[in-house]
Amino acid sequence: MNRFSWMQAKTLSEAASAASTTVAHAMTVAPEAMEHGETAVVKANGIDLLDLVKEGLLKPSTIVSLAGIPGLDEIVEEQGGGVRIGPMVTLAALAENPIVRERYPALASALRGSASPQIRNVATLGGNLLQRPRCWYFRSEAYHCLRKGGGHCFAISGENQYHAIFNNMPCAIVHPSTAATVLVALDAAIEITNATGTKRQLRLEDFFVLPDRDLQRENDLQPQEIVTAIRLPKLPSTLRTAHLKQGEKDSFDWPLADVAITLDVGADGACKSAAIILGAAAPAPHRAKAAEAMLVGRRIDQDTAARAAQAALAGATPLSKNAYKLPLFETLVRRAILQAIA
């Protein structure tokens, strides 16, 4: 591990002013050049950040801790019925929050199924959404791959069993955040504040960046910006939701595949709107548009659920070792639709 300075920011503007770069940008510098130059990066509770530092993948000159900034760990009901979640709220606190459990049960369930109790007690929502990919080549100092500024993707022709089946060229990572799958389905927004206090807000779905736009970052965060909130809209009382995850083991791990569904079903039983988001399928949470279109305007039964589940695979381009994800996603989507309307 390299030596770095520590900064305990007391205010948002202090943290944003100090954050000279993002972790994604800092990691594109050639490993041998990383120690030179000013690279101050932000830390929430450090699970992913310190992993990268310990593995020698990131050599920051300064780590800026957000832990002492007041107000970033609050969950607040907003006027109009939505909920504002601070980025320093832990996954455990969010999963156990009574408002979240009552109004956004799919989110609470996805959070309870993420990682282990020990990790959920520390991991923050902001850090979860901004954690870097799990691709084993990316996580190894030995492979200077495309995403780290190198010239080659080792996964596409190599060990790609946990990789993407959509949008997987020229980099086949899957987005690692389980929370993101559900938050995109719920049409959450992300609020970002810069060093001068100017805020911008965008739909969380639009915050994520696919490799064809930029290969070296998974999101739109810029230097001197801090995520200051995730905002959940008020949901219509007719909205039904579900989240299902399949992992390799039940105890703790990132999913092999997960699915979040929201369905707005009218009094006549017809589906008014649908969101079907696949996690661990693509470099960003993947919207299964053909499957959504299959449901809207129809009454949902076993047959429509099965046809929508098939349509969810439209456009998939599995790699040499991950075609097993196709039937896995088809089953999860069908079951999640039926669970949502049960």
Ligand SMILES: Cc1cc2nc3c(=O)[nH]c(=O)nc-3n(C[C@H](O)[C@H](O)[C@H](O)COP(=O)(O)OP(=O)(O)OC[C@H]3O[C@@H](n4cnc5c(N)ncnc54)[C@H](O)[C@@H]3O)c2cc1C
């Ligand atoms: C064994 C294990 C199993 C796991 N299983 C799962 C799983 O099933 N599903 C899942 O989704 N995750 C899983 N995780 C990942 C875990 O949830 C994340 O590593 C954790 O949420 C990161 O939060 P943190 O507070 O530690 O973030 P940090 O490590 O402190 O930060 C992560 C990144 O976010 C940036 N950042 C953090 N907060 C802000 C902010 N407010 N503004 C700007 N930048 C910010 C940091 O600069 C850094 O780049 C697992 C982790 C482990 C170790």
Ligand code: SF4
């Ligand atoms: S999938 Fe992406 S992160 Fe993994 S080796 Fe290929 S370029 Fe690197």
